[in-house]
Amino acid sequence: MNKKELVKALADKAKVSQADASTILNAFTDVVTEQLSKGEEVALVGFGSFKTKDMPEHTARNPQTGETMTVAACRKPVFKPGAMLKSAVK
Numbered sequence: 001m002n003k004k005e006l007v008k009a010l011a012d013k014a015k016v017s018q019a020d021a022s023t024i025l026n027a028f029t030d031v032v033t034e035q036l037s038k039g040e041e042v043a044l045v046g047f048g049s050f051k052t053k054d055m056p057e058h059t060a061r062n063p064q065t066g067e068t069m070t071v072a073a074c075r076k077p078v079f080k081p082g083a084m085l086k087s088a089v090k
Helices: 003-014 018-037 083-089
Strands: 042-044 048-055 058-061 068-071 074-081
Touching: 003 018, 018 042, 018 048, 074 083
Parallel strands: none
Antiparallel strands: 042 048, 048 074, 058 068
16 A cells, blocks of 8 residues: 555545545654654554664675675664554454
8 A cells, every 4th residue: 555545545434535634644754753853752552653763883794795884873763563453463
């Protein structure tokens, strides 16, 4: 499912226009992005939580050349599914 299909499904489910559903989806992604960039967690009980994980600097190997290189430390976004989502997918 791509973004366009998701907007249509949201609009149908919530009985709102596709424009309103698109605005809500964009606002949701903006809020989650802002909170994660601040290092905050966004938790939706039953669905899951979005958080960040600090990755330390480490060495890796380039698979094409075999050369070792240093990968800089970074912070990456992580999604952890909730219990209701896990059971619905099973």
